[in-house]
Every structure is written in C-alpha cells, then in structure tokens.
Amino acid sequence: MTLEAQCQLSISDIWHHLGGWNDEGDTYDTQEYQLEEQLELFWSKIVGPGEYLRTKILGSISGIVTDWQQITIEENRTIVIQYKDGTEKSFKP
Numbered sequence: 001m002t003l004e005a006q007c008q009l010s011i012s013d014i015w016h017h018l019g020g021w022n023d024e025g026d027t028y029d030t031q032e033y034q035l036e037e038q039l040e041l042f043w044s045k046i047v048g049p050g051e052y053l054r055t056k057i058l059g060s061i062s063g064i065v066t067d068w069q070q071i072t073i074e075e076n077r078t079i080v081i082q083y084k085d086g087t088e089k090s091f092k093p
Contacts, residue, residue: 006043006046006047011032011035011036011039014035014039015032015035018035065081067083067084067085068081068082068083068084069082069083069084070082076092076093077092077093078090078091078092078093079091
C-alpha cells in the first residue's frame with residue numbers, strides 16, 4: 001500500500017494539500033526542492049532503509065545498464081556487471 005501511494009501521489013498534489021508555495025519564503029524552486037528532500041526522507045522512513053537503498057540503487061542504473069543478470073560492487077569500488085548473455089564487464093576506479 002505504501003509503495004503504491006508513493007508511486008501514485010505527485011509532489012505537486014502533496015504540496016497543494018500542505019498549503020502550497022509560500023510567497024514570503026524562499027523562491028518557488030527552492031521550496032519545491034526542499035519539499036522533494038523532505039518527501040524522500042519521509043518515504044525512506046516509511047518503507048525502511050533496506051527498501052530505500054534498493055530503490056535508489058535500481059533507480060540509478062535503470063536505463064543505463066540493460067540486460068544484466070548480476071551487478072556486484074566490490075570494496076575497492078570496482079563494479080562488475082554480468083549480463084544475461086554470459087558476458088561480463090568490470091569498471092575499476
């Protein structure tokens with residue numbers, strides 16, 4: 001239910017119900033950015049740290065790495081991607 005709400009509720013709708021932009025404060029963009037940060041923190045507390053981290057990692061690679069089977073990040077910050085076709089690629093710092 002919570003994950004569904006997070007996907008369905010838009011920031012602008014939430015902001016509207018919280019009172020919207022305050023013209024006596026920071027700029028619109030600054031207030032919007034601050035709300036986005038606060039909502040991200042809120043959702044991370046609701047879904048738990050593990051799900052929050054998983055979602056952030058998957059969101060970071062989505063659209064960049066496709067057809068992967070396994071991705072490993074090593075302690076020395078090397079990233080190893082194993083693709084579904086059996087090939088592998090390493091990225092070293």
